[in-house]
Amino acid sequence: MPKKRLLSGIQASGIVHIGNYLGMIEPTIRLTQEYESILFIADLHALTTVHEKEVLERNVRQLAVDFLACGLDPEKSIFFRQSDIFAHAELAWILSCLAPMGLLERAHSYKDKINKGIEPTVGLFTYPVLMAADILLYKPDIVPVGKDQKQHLEIARDLAQKFNGTYGEIFPLPASLISEERGVIPGTDGQKMSKSYGNTIPLFAEEQDLKKKIMGIVTDSRAVEEPKDPDNCTIFELCTFFLSSEEISLLRNRYLQGGIGYGEAKTILFEVMNKKLSPLREKRKKIAEDNEYIDAILEDGKQKASEIAEKTISEIRKSIGFSKRKP
Numbered sequence: 001m002p003k004k005r006l007l008s009g010i011q012a013s014g015i016v017h018i019g020n021y022l023g024m025i026e027p028t029i030r031l032t033q034e035y036e037s038i039l040f041i042a043d044l045h046a047l048t049t050v051h052e053k054e055v056l057e058r059n060v061r062q063l064a065v066d067f068l069a070c071g072l073d074p075e076k077s078i079f080f081r082q083s084d085i086f087a088h089a090e091l092a093w094i095l096s097c098l099a100p101m102g103l104l105e106r107a108h109s110y111k112d113k114i115n116k117g118i119e120p121t122v123g124l125f126t127y128p129v130l131m132a133a134d135i136l137l138y139k140p141d142i143v144p145v146g147k148d149q150k151q152h153l154e155i156a157r158d159l160a161q162k163f164n165g166t167y168g169e170i171f172p173l174p175a176s177l178i179s180e181e182r183g184v185i186p187g188t189d190g191q192k193m194s195k196s197y198g199n200t201i202p203l204f205a206e207e208q209d210l211k212k213k214i215m216g217i218v219t220d221s222r223a224v225e226e227p228k229d230p231d232n233c234t235i236f237e238l239c240t241f242f243l244s245s246e247e248i249s250l251l252r253n254r255y256l257q258g259g260i261g262y263g264e265a266k267t268i269l270f271e272v273m274n275k276k277l278s279p280l281r282e283k284r285k286k287i288a289e290d291n292e293y294i295d296a297i298l299e300d301g302k303q304k305a306s307e308i309a310e311k312t313i314s315e316i317r318k319s320i321g322f323s324k325r326k327p
């Protein structure tokens, strides 16, 4: 039986944080053991918010290093840069001519982003169409992403159906795989951790910075001896991703009984996170020194991804009445 195919992407829009890691990077890299995996750096999507050449270039390179440091095996997965494959933009245009305005007008992420002050460009509005193109080109069985991307996957399925109904069955409908059990990881202010909220804990923060970020987590003002609510505490919630189940239930009891201060809880969180993240940090430093190695991986990924994408785009061009593209 051939392996099933996994596809996912991440925007090159800033420094990777614990929310990205727990919600997407770590579960996705784990799944690459079982699936034929295609992962990419979404630099076309990043253009919706990043307009400085140097920043974009740096983000792309850093993200490549981050994924490799987190355990992505380039021998086993295809890893490439979205803008290297022209077919993404081409299919996005084709799908945009089928996408009903109303479908995109209902997208939460667009509304959230303009509410946060991001300029409402046409690209930002059609972001989900490009994401649908990314997915459909590779006909994946699953698309692992964090919970906040669920609506985008639904839009991709809708557009696949619309295309199939108009031009014939080309796209299988991809299933999402959302790390429901992890849900949305809170940031230092208790809201969803996000680059755009300034509430992140960077995944590769140096030890002292990590400590500072954790010590800055906002809590209520209950005194040490008072009972506390573990289910409404960012520190406790973050601890649950790093502690064993016995350690979690012990900590839960201490919260409920009182006698643990938020300062102590923060120290527990810092120690357990630092233990898990310091080897990644060291590995990252080594990988970052070797620019040629990173370029070679992305170049190899480009060749492999291009073969798959070009095959799909030929089928698409034929079905809609375009000429055959010469290789």
Ligand code: ADP
Pocket: 010, 011, 013, 019, 020, 021, 022, 023, 024, 025, 144, 145, 146, 147, 148, 149, 183, 184, 185, 186, 192, 193, 194, 195, 196
């Ligand atoms: P950000 O909101 O910081 O800009 P991105 O939109 O670049 O993050 O998200 C990259 C990936 O990380 C996506 O798959 C997204 O679902 C996941 N992700 C981002 N923030 C969180 C979070 N707080 N909790 C869980 N997953 C998250």
Ligand code: TRP
Pocket: 007, 008, 009, 010, 011, 042, 045, 130, 131, 134, 135, 143, 144, 145, 149, 152
């Ligand atoms: N929108 C995704 C995010 O913000 C990134 C992304 C772009 C993506 N294209 C994709 C994810 C295709 C999965 C599949 O994280």
